Amino acid sequence: MVFCCRITIESAADQSKKFFDAASSIEIEKTWRKFTNTAVLQLPKGVYYQVGNTMFAMESIKELFKTGDLIKIELGYNRELKTEFQGYIARIQPTIPVEFHCENEMYKMKRNNVSIHIEDATVRQILQAAAPGYEIECADEIYGDFSMAETTSAKVFDELKKKAGLYTFFRGKRLICGLQYSDDKLPTVIPQFEFGKNIIDNSLQYIAPEDCKLKIYGKSIQRDGSVIVYDRGDEGGDIERWNQDETTKEQLKINIDRRYDNAKTKGGYAGTVTSFGFPVVEHGQTIRVLDPGIYEKRDSMHYVDEVKISVSASGGYRRVSTVGKFVTEKKLLK
Structure with missing residues (x-):
């Protein structure tokens, strides 16, 4: 497979567009746990950019690009490009190579x-x-x-x-x-990652039930419009939300406590899976991890909490997916 990329920077002042098909390095981070998705792009000093059908040598960074300019980064193989990042240039570091620090729509x-x-x-x-x-x-x-x-x-x-x-x-x-795991516009196909095939590296570790972190927020709306709330759990872990209409605070507490105690009896994996650029994975999607090894068989599905994408001359096009909440319900594999 031959790596390809296309970087489009659109001026916020006059909407003119400049295109690049090369970069020294690209680092992208996307997650629901933080407000902002980010990208750091390095362009070599001698890079050429395209305007329309004409190529130009990049000379003055200050004249060409400004903070607030729109940026889109598309990556792929064999001329098949996928949009990995869209946002704005938040800061320009005039180093060699020049470095663009970018943020998604949260920039505004x-x-x-x-x-x-x-x-x-x-x-x-x-x-x-x-x-x-x-x-x-x-x-x-x-x-x-x-x-x-x-x-x-x-x-x-x-x-x-x-x-x-x-x-x-x-x-x-x-x-x-509030819909980090239930975005119905994400692809329904579950990407599969298998040891010995498309997993380059991993840091997966089994987490015992007593060490799994979970926080459940419960809410009940009463007939008079008042709201009863109750939450239980650990900060920094998985989030669940329960809404039950016209439930007393005592019953809401019983239901949430029962759900929490039941969830804490189940363990799961935590860590990261490093793969090639394809298949594309976004946070909130479900991935399946397969290990057909003779001594240890592993077949588990997880929601993805974070995706880090890197492009460099030494490492190529890589994707690191941080696995999150263990998926227990059955899903259709395509």
């Missing part, structure tokens, strides 16, 4: 100004006020009274995470909240 959410005051707000209403104009997909929940003045959208998202355990992130221009 850190630099705007919003004020939100909503009584009995739903999560959707909060997001619509914080990020007007964006396609929003979110958990269908009532949050309650919400008030933040003279702040940024990113700080609003942080408040949702702290108070309700709702993680907010972008996929392209879609703003997603």
Whole structure:
């Protein structure tokens, strides 16, 4: 397979586009656990760029590129390109090679100004006020009274995470909240990774049930509109959300405690799987790990929490997938 890439940088001032088909190195990080997906791109000093059908030698970085310019990174093999990153140039490091530090759509959410005051707000209403104009997909929940003045959208998202355990992130221009493992627009095909075939390296370790971290947020909406909440679990682990209408606080606590105690009896794997650039994997997808070894057989499915992509002359095109929550329900393999 022959590696190929296409980097498109569009001027925020006049929408003119410049294209590159080479880079010294590329590092991309994508995860639902952080608000922002990032990319670091290094371009050699003597690189040529294309405008229309004409090639030019890159001379002055300051004249060609500015912070806020749009960037798209496409990677692949044998002329089959997949978009791995879209966002904005957040910072330009004038080193040799020149280094572009890029952020996805969250770049704009850190630099705007919003004020939100909503009584009995739903999560959707909060997001619509914080990020007007964006396609929003979110958990269908009532949050309650919400008030933040003279702040940024990113700080609003942080408040949702702290108070309700709702993680907010972008996929392209879609703003997603609380649906890290249930995005129905992700590919349904489950990528398979098998030891001895397409797994280059791994750091998978079995985690005993008592060491698995899980936090469950429970909520019950009463007939009068009031909201009862109860949560139990460990910070820094998997997040689950339970909504039960017209349940007493005592019953909600019993249900959440039962679910938590049952989940803590199941172990699973944690760590990373390093593979080639293809198959493409995005965070939130399910992957299947197969080990046909004689002495140790492993066949498990996991949600992916984070993906790191690297391109370099020495390492080639690589993808490191961090496996997260163990998938216990049966899924169709294609």
